[in-house]
Amino acid sequence: MPTTTRKRPNNNVPKVGPSEAGKLPPQAPELEDSVLGALMIEKEAYATVADLLRPETFYKDQNRLVFEAIRALAAKDQPIDILSVAEKLKNQGTLEQAGGALYISELTRRVASTAHLRYHAQIVAQKATARDLIAMAAQIEESAYDETQDVDELMQHAEASIFEISQRAQKRDVTQIDPVIEEAFERMRKASKNEGNISGVPSGFKELDKITSGWQKSDLIIIAARPAMGKTAFVLSMAKNMAVNYKRPVAMFSLEMSNVQLVNRLIMNVCEIEGDKIKNGKFTNQEWNQLEHKVNELQGAPIYVDDTPSLSVFELRSKARKLVREKKVELIIIDYLQLMNATGMNFGSREQEISIISRNLKALAKELDIPIIALSQLNRNVESRTGVEGKTPQLSDLRESGAIEQDADMVCFIHRPEYYHLYNDEKTGKDLRGLGQIIVAKHRNGATDSIWLRFRNKFAKFQNEDETWDDRDLTPLPSAGEVTINSRMGGFNSLPESEGATLQQDAAPF
Numbered sequence: 001m002p003t004t005t006r007k008r009p010n011n012n013v014p015k016v017g018p019s020e021a022g023k024l025p026p027q028a029p030e031l032e033d034s035v036l037g038a039l040m041i042e043k044e045a046y047a048t049v050a051d052l053l054r055p056e057t058f059y060k061d062q063n064r065l066v067f068e069a070i071r072a073l074a075a076k077d078q079p080i081d082i083l084s085v086a087e088k089l090k091n092q093g094t095l096e097q098a099g100g101a102l103y104i105s106e107l108t109r110r111v112a113s114t115a116h117l118r119y120h121a122q123i124v125a126q127k128a129t130a131r132d133l134i135a136m137a138a139q140i141e142e143s144a145y146d147e148t149q150d151v152d153e154l155m156q157h158a159e160a161s162i163f164e165i166s167q168r169a170q171k172r173d174v175t176q177i178d179p180v181i182e183e184a185f186e187r188m189r190k191a192s193k194n195e196g197n198i199s200g201v202p203s204g205f206k207e208l209d210k211i212t213s214g215w216q217k218s219d220l221i222i223i224a225a226r227p228a229m230g231k232t233a234f235v236l237s238m239a240k241n242m243a244v245n246y247k248r249p250v251a252m253f254s255l256e257m258s259n260v261q262l263v264n265r266l267i268m269n270v271c272e273i274e275g276d277k278i279k280n281g282k283f284t285n286q287e288w289n290q291l292e293h294k295v296n297e298l299q300g301a302p303i304y305v306d307d308t309p310s311l312s313v314f315e316l317r318s319k320a321r322k323l324v325r326e327k328k329v330e331l332i333i334i335d336y337l338q339l340m341n342a343t344g345m346n347f348g349s350r351e352q353e354i355s356i357i358s359r360n361l362k363a364l365a366k367e368l369d370i371p372i373i374a375l376s377q378l379n380r381n382v383e384s385r386t387g388v389e390g391k392t393p394q395l396s397d398l399r400e401s402g403a404i405e406q407d408a409d410m411v412c413f414i415h416r417p418e419y420y421h422l423y424n425d426e427k428t429g430k431d432l433r434g435l436g437q438i439i440v441a442k443h444r445n446g447a448t449d450s451i452w453l454r455f456r457n458k459f460a461k462f463q464n465e466d467e468t469w470d471d472r473d474l475t476p477l478p479s480a481g482e483v484t485i486n487s488r489m490g491g492f493n494s495l496p497e498s499e500g501a502t503l504q505q506d507a508a509p510f
């Protein structure tokens with residue numbers, strides 16, 4: 001059976017010409033001439049419109065060339081006038097294509113006033129955006145008729161193209177500081193009325209909330225760990241605290257687990273029933289009663305889950321906007337960042353794609369004005385180090401660390417020394433069994449620190465260290481002459497050294 005090669009959509013948007021219906025593309029040639037003329041008359045004019053215009057913004061080919069020359073002069077801080085622009089074009093060998101010296105001098109004569117320069121430039125830019133949309137729509141229409149084209153890939157490309165156009169067109173004006181001060185004071189007033197000085201979305205972990213004052217609006221928070229440290233358990237414990245205890249709507253995008261698996265983990269967490277029993281349904285009468293009683297806490301909780309596999313950052317953007325608009329979601333969790341993609345765009349490497357994803361997550365948090373928490377993997381450097389301090393994660397351990405560390409407002413690590421058979425802190429003598437350390441390694445708007453939480457392994461649950469817990473959760477300390485092996489769920493068994501037992505790392509994210 002012959003194989004069909006799928007064509008990738010062409011990312012180069014063609015220049016728009018007259019439509020089949022005889023319509024001319026959106027354009028404003030008189031305003032283009034006036035804007036260029038003003039740039040060659042007014043000394044400070046270029047700085048006024050530099051953020052709005054690109055050579056592609058101009059519909060007329062001559063005007064594109066003229067603006068390219070103006071931009072090149074401005075980049076070198078050289079004077080911009082009729083003579084300098086003509087000379088620049090002459091040096092580039094494009095003077096005649098740009099209409100010659102006569103055309104350039106005529107541009108300045110078409111300027112009635114430079115008072116409305118920015119307004120005129122905005123109209124020119126809007127016409128260019130309209131042409132980009134027309135060209136993109138025509139390209140998508142042509143691809144949609146091609147039966148060899150993969151429809152899912154085409155949709156991803158269309159979404160990426162619209163996003164790219166919207167980002168180019170999105171310009172924010174400079175704001176005078178007074179209204180910003182008022183908004184800052186209003187947030188302070190609201191924070192002062194909250195219990196425990198929590199100004200953001202509370203995690204439910206008291207010591208962590210003291211450091212963060214809750215997860216703050218517009219922040220991108222990265223929570224990273226090696227496999228089996230409890231990343232998913234940690235964010236599910238938080239989601240339960242936020243939605244059930246504080247009635248704050250939360251959305252979770254799980255790229256690894258299905259919705260049912262995710263909810264099973266939540267049921268384990270809330271009902272404190274072991275995972276094996278949740279899967280096989282072998283409950284005692286007491287456990288059935290416990291399940292039916294405690295699961296009511298989750299009924300009606302404002303937790304929204306999405307298990308779309310290989311989610312693209314552009315799909316996430318549209319879904320997140322809808323969740324915030326319709327469900328009033330106050331925080332989004334993504335499990336996990338390395339499973340996302342930026343389909344529809346071309347990249348030289350996976351690191352570049354991760355960079356685009358993290359940058360877009362930060363932009364989305366800012367746009368929606370909510371915190372976004374993204375889980376992330378760490379590289380294997382941790383495994384090669386020894387001792388309690390050696391096994392503690394560092395910022396340099398982040399996979400594709402450059403982009404993620406740069407874009408994040410906060411980076412937190414989850415570290416369970418017990419997983420590496422480290423049961424006591426040699427400095428403090430602290431018993432580390434059943435504990436997980438949350439390390440705030442980067443905090444753009446506050447202090448860095450670390451706190452300890454209780455980790456209930458068999459229930460995949462984190463809780464405050466001083467909360468009640470069953471000491472039977474503790475791992476027995478190994479006897480002399482024995483080593484311990486990690487089980488699938490991160491627990492420990494003992495085997496005699498003589499039987500050749502070896503340390504095994506669980507590779508599955510937990």
